[in-house]
Amino acid sequence: MAGQPPLAAGVLTSYYNGSYTKTIKECIRLPSEIHSTGFWNYFRSGTIPSTLPLLELQMVLIFAITRFTHSILKPYGVPEFTSQLIAGVMLGPSGLGRVGIFQALFSVRNQEIVGMIGTFGHILFTFMSGVKMDTGLINRMGRKSLFTGIACIMFPLLVGFTIQVTLRRSWLTAEEATGLPFQTALNCLTPFPVVVYLLESLKILNSELGQLGLSAALVSDMVGSFLIWLASMSKVGREKGMFGAAISASSSIVYVFVVVFAFRPAMFWVIRQTPEGRPVKRTHLQLILMLMLFMGLLSQWFGASLVFGPLILGLAVPDGPPLGSAIIRKFYFFNQDVFLPLFVTTCGMRTDLRLIKFNDSFMTFNVLLIFFTFSAKMMACAVPLLYTKMPLNDALALALILSSKGEIHLAINTTFRDTEKRDIIHNKRNAELRILVCIHKSQNIVAAIELLESSCPTRERPLGIYVLHLIELLGRSSPIFISHEMKKKTVYKTSAYSENVISAFKSFQQNNRAGVVTNCFTAISPTKFMHEDICTLALDKLASLIVLPFHRKWSADGSIQSEDSSHLRTLNNSVLEIAPCSVGILVDRGGHSKSSNVIASKSPFSVAMIFVGGNDDREALTFAKRMANDSNITLTVVHFVSSDTEDITLWDKLLDNEVLKDVKMNNEIVKDGPQTALIVRSMVDEYDLFITSGLAEWSEFPELGIIGDLLASSDLNSKASVLVIQQQRKKT
Numbered sequence: 082m083a084g085q086p087p088l089a090a091g092v093l094t095s096y097y098n099g100s101y102t103k104t105i106k107e108c109i110r111l112p113s114e115i116h117s118t119g120f121w122n123y124f125r126s127g128t129i130p131s132t133l134p135l136l137e138l139q140m141v142l143i144f145a146i147t148r149f150t151h152s153i154l155k156p157y158g159v160p161e162f163t164s165q166l167i168a169g170v171m172l173g174p175s176g177l178g179r180v181g182i183f184q185a186l187f188s189v190r191n192q193e194i195v196g197m198i199g200t201f202g203h204i205l206f207t208f209m210s211g212v213k214m215d216t217g218l219i220n221r222m223g224r225k226s227l228f229t230g231i232a233c234i235m236f237p238l239l240v241g242f243t244i245q246v247t248l249r250r251s252w253l254t255a256e257e258a259t260g261l262p263f264q265t266a267l268n269c270l271t272p273f274p275v276v277v278y279l280l281e282s283l284k285i286l287n288s289e290l291g292q293l294g295l296s297a298a299l300v301s302d303m304v305g306s307f308l309i310w311l312a313s314m315s316k317v318g319r320e321k322g323m324f325g326a327a328i329s330a331s332s333s334i335v336y337v338f339v340v341v342f343a344f345r346p347a348m349f350w351v352i353r354q355t356p357e358g359r360p361v362k363r364t365h366l367q368l369i370l371m372l373m374l375f376m377g378l379l380s381q382w383f384g385a386s387l388v389f390g391p392l393i394l395g396l397a398v399p400d401g402p403p404l405g406s407a408i409i410r411k412f413y414f415f416n417q418d419v420f421l422p423l424f425v426t427t428c429g430m431r432t433d434l435r436l437i438k439f440n441d442s443f444m445t446f447n448v449l450l451i452f453f454t455f456s457a458k459m460m461a462c463a464v465p466l467l468y469t470k471m472p473l474n475d476a477l478a479l480a481l482i483l484s485s486k487g488e489i490h491l492a493i494n495t496t497f498r499d500t501e502k503r504d505i506i507h508n509k510r511n512a513e514l515r516i517l518v519c520i521h522k523s524q525n526i527v528a529a530i531e532l533l534e535s536s537c538p539t540r541e542r543p544l545g546i547y548v549l550h551l552i553e554l555l556g557r558s559s560p561i562f563i564s565h566e567m568k569k570k571t572v573y574k575t576s577a578y579s580e581n582v583i584s585a586f587k588s589f590q591q592n593n594r595a596g597v598v599t600n601c602f603t604a605i606s607p608t609k610f611m612h613e614d615i616c617t618l619a620l621d622k623l624a625s626l627i628v629l630p631f632h633r634k635w636s637a638d639g640s641i642q643s644e645d646s647s648h649l650r651t652l653n654n655s656v657l658e659i660a661p662c663s664v665g666i667l668v669d670r671g672g673h674s675k676s677s678n679v680i681a682s683k684s685p686f687s688v689a690m691i692f693v694g695g696n697d698d699r700e701a702l703t704f705a706k707r708m709a710n711d712s713n714i715t716l717t718v719v720h721f722v723s724s725d726t727e728d729i730t731l732w733d734k735l736l737d738n739e740v741l742k743d744v745k746m747n748n749e750i751v752k753d754g755p756q757t758a759l760i761v762r763s764m765v766d767e768y769d770l771f772i773t774s775g776l777a778e779w780s781e782f783p784e785l786g787i788i789g790d791l792l793a794s795s796d797l798n799s800k801a802s803v804l805v806i807q808q809q810r811k812k813t
Contacts, residue, residue, distance in 0.1 A: 132194060139186055139195045143426045146171060160282050162487060165422050169429015178430065187430060188621075199427045200387075202420020203492050207388040208373050209413055210274035211395020212405050214299070222296050229293075229465045230300025233483050234269050234308075236461035237454045241265035244453055252446045263497055264447065266308065267490060268454040271301035275487030283482075294479050297462075301483070306392075309493075310385065317384040325384075332383035336376075337393060344372075345397040352404050361407040369398070369408065386496070425488060428495045443509060458484045503662040504809045506703040506740070508625050513598075514707070515545040517624040519615060521649065525630040526585045528669035528802060532628065533589065535686055535770065536704075537711040538596030546590075546599045547622050550582045551611050553648075560606035562614065579603055608648045612655035620661045626704070626806075627660055629653050631668040631785075631793065635800075654784055657807060663700055666784060668793045668803035689768040690718045691761070691788050692741070695733060697774030699740045700808035705772045706744070717768070718744050721757060761791055765799035772804045 150171070151164035170176060177183040185191070245261050253261075276298035280286040286295075310333065318326030351365050376390030398405050438444055462480035467473065501507065508514055514536075518529050538544040554560055565583055583601050590599040604614040619627050632649035635641055657664055690705040692698050702718065709716040720741065765771075773788045782790050789805035791797070 135186070135191060136194050136198075139191070140423065142183075142186065143168065143172070143195075143423060147422055147426060160279070162278070162425060165425040166429045166491070169426035170432045170434070172426065173430040173432050173434075175432065175434035192427060192430070195423055196427045198420060199424030202416050203424045203488070204373070204377055204388055204391050205412060205416045206274070206421055206424075206488065208391035208395040209409060209416070210277070211392045212398045212408050213277065213400060214273060214396060215295075215400050216396060218296050218299050222300070225465065225469050226293060226296030227300055229462060229483075230271070230297040231304060232461040232465055233271055233297065233458055233480075234301045234304050234461075237269040237457040238265065240457040241269060241450060241454045244450055248446065248449075252442050260497070260501070261450070263312075265450065265454060266305075266312070267493055267497075268451055269458060270305045270309075270490065270493075271298050271483050272305070272487065272489035273298045273302040275485060275489050276482060278487055279482050279485055290475055290479060294482055297479075297483060310389070313385055329384035333380075333385055333389070336379065336383070336390065340393050340397045344394060348398050348404060352399065355403050359403075361403055365404075366407060366411055370412075388492075421488065425491065428491050431495065431498065455484060502809050503623060503625050504700055505625050505663055505707075506700050506808070513543045513545045514626070515547065515622055515624045517547045517549060517615070517619045517622065517627045519627065519629050520548060520550045520582050521630055523581055524634055525669070526582065528630070528667055529628060530585060530589050531802070532667060532770075532804065533597075534593070535688070535708050535711070535714060537708055537714070538593050539710075540595040542707070542710070543596045543598065544593075545622075546586065546597060547618065547624060548582060548586050548599065548601045549615060549618055550579055550601065550603045551614070552579075552603065552605045554605050554607050560604070560610065560614075562605075563603040565601040565603065608652060611652050612659065615656050616659055616661055624662050627656060627662060627664045628804075629656060629664065629666050631666055631803075633668070633793065635670040650782075650784075657784060657810075660807075660809065663806060663809050665704075665804050665806045666789075668785070668789070668805070670793075670800050670802055685713055685715065686770070687715045687768045688717070688770045688772060689764060690716060691771065691773045692718055692720045692737075693774065693788075694737045695774065696808045697786075697806060699736060701772050701774050701804075701806040702740055702744070704804075704806060719760075719764070721760075757788070758791055761788060762797065765792070765797060765801055768801050770802050770804065772806065774806055 147165050147168040150168045151159075151161055154164050154167075155161075172178055172183060172187055178187055242262070242265060245265065249261060273295075276294055277286070280291045280294060285291040314326050314330045314333075317329045351361065354365075355361050373391045373394055376394050377387050378390075380390030381387055398408065459477075459480045462483045463476045466476040466479060471479075505514065516533070516536075518533070520526060520529065533544065533546060536544060565579075586599050586601060590597050602618060604611065604618075606614055615627060615629075618624075629652075630649070632653065633641060633644045653666060688705060688708055690702055692702055705716055705718070708714050718741075771792050773792070774786055782793060785793055785803075785805045789803055792799070792801070792803045
């Protein structure tokens with residue numbers, strides 16, 4: 082709280098496993114501490130709440146493991162970048178990240194600061210790559226460099242996209258195929274900084290072969306950067322419409338013109354202000370660094386990559402002395418030895434080798450795609466060189482250099498992973514579907530478990546369930562976050578209500594032992610901050626769906642049992658605004674007598690999916706189709722088709738048809754809202770669960786959407802539960 086020092090949450094949760102009792106204490110400090118409270122306290126608590134000692138320990142361990150790894154691999158000619166990447170994998174969840182101390186040090190929550198420093202190093206590296214790039218190579222470029230540079234990106238792109246079109250329909254699902262164009266383009270890129278790094282490591286930068294490689298890499302990088310920019314604008318167009326794409330594209334073009342006609346003359350002015358033989362003023366260097374950071378923010382604002390602005394600004398700096406050399410001399414070595422190793426290592430920490438499945442068609446397809454694009458890239462580089470009578474050994478060596486992967490590829494792949502949508506429709510086939518279930522009262526438990534049981538958890542398509550019990554903070558000054566271990570019997574009760582939650586979901590896990598892993602948490606915090614606990618946990622656990630209970634609860638006879646519109650409805654709306662994944666609001670109308678345990682009782686369970694069209698409906702239908710895998714569940718999809726389709730874009734029509742192609746539907750053509758309401762009302766007694774999309778204006782509860790609001794209305798005599806799904810809005 083404001084005006085008070087951060088307090089340690091003194092809540093203990095004890096577990097007994099048959100031989101000893103283990104006490105776990107986990108809390109979040111608000112605001113967080115910076116300085117250490119004493120090293121001895123860390124051994125007693127098992128955590129490092131102070132951010133500065135945590136960062137120092139992380140950097141020490143990263144540098145120690147990186148140097149140790151490189152000392153072993155260096156005699157074999159392995160570059161330092163590879164050693165840093167291997168060190169990151171070692172510290173990840175498939176290596177040392179599974180050990181207690183490393184798991185605590187490098188958890189997702191504790192990687193924020195070191196990851197931010199590493200990202201700053203990547204931005205600085207990209208900027209300095211632009212500074213070192215000699216744009217005069219374009220004027221001195223021969224036909225050999227031009228043809229090699231163009232061929233080494235266009236030919237593998239052609240081969241990669243041909244493989245996609247030919248094989249993806251028989252090998253992959255629609256969800257798995259969404260990221261293939263990106264992966265293909267990434268495999269075909271030849272970034273100029275990566276080639277410079279390799280040529281410097283091999284000490285052939287100034288040789289004839291090295292200069293030819295630089296020229297070809299510059300051409301290929303220019304083509305690749307233009308294609309990436311087009312892809313970024315296309316993505317903006319799909320998300321914000323043609324007008325948004327036009328604004329972003331025009332902003333990028335205007336920015337380039339400003340750099341060329343304003344900033345580049347300013348750089349020459351700085352050179353003229355520097356006496357011959359004298360260093361560039363520190364003030365000028367500091368202003369350029371500040372400008373670089375601002376350009377990174379600006380490029381993100383108009384939809385381009387974070388490094389687009391710094392790279393273009395770096396190209397505006399004349400290479401060589403005095404200005405270009407001063408920037409490199411000032412920042413290069415510290416960035417290369419401190420910031421970049423942090424970036425590469427933290428990127429490597431995201432790798433989980435346990436997820437690799439060699440018998441999976443998606444993995445096999447990716448291996449084939451990488452092999453064919455790499456082979457095509459090697460061929461495209463070598464053929465023009467051999468045609469110009471270059472010796473075979475030199476041609477193969479240069480082809481390998483131009484086909485190598487480095488820091489830029491890692492950064493682009495990591496950015497794609499971090500901004501990848503965390504929702505149901507993009508969840509890979511047979512991958513674990515992670516769901517965060519929020520519980521406020523004991524009345525929420527039955528409906529939540531019924532929903533999870535109807536989601537058809539199996540060994541092939543498992544569910545990862547994270548249960549968050551939310552308790553309003555009363556009589557304390559600091560919030561508390563408790564993690565419960567499901568596999569250990571609790572002998573110390575946090576509260577009777579928490580035990581009910583833990584016991585119910587533990588029983589659910591035992592009934593579905595093959596396909597469910599359940600973890601329970603308790604958050605005690607003020608109501609106005611609960612949405613932060615929910616969204617933070619969803620982000621940490623990489624959840625695809627958050628399930629929130631509706632603020633109104635019905636009894637078995639159809640009457641309203643309880644309602645808390647002042648707090649819970651505000652909480653649900655806050656989560657909808659900032660959620661890092663999709664959100665489902667579960668309306669429980671008390672109809673649990675028919676099948677309180679769908680899987681265990683083998684009772685028939687009927688689900689109706691009301692499909693109108695759009696992102697939210699496609700997300701909801703994907704979740705509904707998962708339920709249809711169970712033989713006891715009957716899924717009916719009702720597609721409402723408006724007689725007026727002018728407001729529906731061609732792209733939405735294509736995506737709707739793609740998700741509906743394997744569904745036998747009941748198509749209802751409706752003219753207006755009253756006709757839609759009449760059809761929905763006629764269906765309420767035929768189904769146990771309705772699934773629909775939310776967020777619409779002109780209804781009592783806009784967060785439920787028009788149809789969800791109708792199904793949750795107090796004048797509707799129905800016992801069917803309703804799940805209203807909103808696809809992820811906020812990119813993570």
